[in-house]
Amino acid sequence: MEPSPRTWTAALVVIGDEILSGRTQDRNVAQLATWLNVQGIRLREVRVVADDAAAIGDAVNAMRAAHDYCFTTGGIGPTHDDITVDAIAAALGLPVVVDARARTILEGHYATLGGLTEARLRMARVPEGATLIENALSGAPGIRIGNVMILAGVPHIAALMLDSLTGTLEGGLPVASRTIGCWVAESEVADLLAATERAHDGCQIGSYPFFREGRTGANFVIRSTDLARLDACTADLAAALVARGYAPVADGI
DSSP states (O other): OOOOOOOEEEEEEEEOHHHHHTSSOOOHHHHHHHHHHHHTEEEEEEEEEOSOHHHHHHHHHHHHHHSSEEEEESOOSSSTTOOHHHHHHHHHTOOEEEOHHHHHHHHHHTTTTTOOOHHHHGGGEEETTOEEEOOTTTSOOEEEETTEEEEOSSHHHHHHHHHHHTTOSOOOOOOEEEEEEESSOGGGSHHHHHHHHHHSTTOEEEEEEEEETTEEEEEEEEEESOHHHHHHHHHHHHHHHHHTTOOOEETOO
C-alpha cells in the first residue's frame, strides 16, 4: 500500500473582545476553512481570545507549534486596542518596526484622505523580518511572519488578504465533496453511514440533520481528496438508502 499523502493543517486564532461579548458574530472561520480546503490545507483548530497581549501570544505560540500554519484575525487597525502585532512580536521575541513598504502603501492610500496620521501609521508596524500580505481595498496590509499569517478581522478585508495568499502556501490535495439529502432521521441510518464510510478508504461522511415543513431530514456530506473514491462512496451511499426504502436527493435538500 502506498503511504498516504501528507495532510497539511492550520489553526485560527480569532482575536477580539467584541467576538467574546457577542456584539460581533465571527464569519472568518467558515471563510478561512473554505479557502484553506482549496489550498489543500485543513483547518484543524480555532481558538477565540480577548484583546489581551498574553492570551494572544500564548494562543499563537501554541497554534503555530501544533500546525503547519497559524492564522489570526482581528486587532491590526489604527486604535489603541489593536494590539495583535505587538502581542505576536513579543511572543516571537521580535521587535516591532515600521515597514517601509507598508508606510509607502498607506501614504498613497491616504494621500487624499487627510494624510498618514500617527494612528494610521500604526498599521505599518510589523514584527521585524515580516513580509506583507496585500490588501487591495483599504491599503493596510496583513502580515506574514514565519508560519503565522496576521489578517484583518473585517471579513471582506480578510477575504482580500486571503486572495493575495492564494497559491503561495505549500499544501496537499484539496478536499472535494458531494451531498446527498434524505427525509430520514439520522439515527435511523447511523449504522448505514458508518458502514459505508468504513467500506470506502479515504472518504469521510458527515451527517447534518434538520427539521423542515414538519418533517425530519438530514444532509449527508461525503468528502475526499480522491474524486474516484468520492464518486464511488456517494453512489454506494445513495444505493444503500434506496435499499432501505428511502429516496436520496442529489446535492442535498
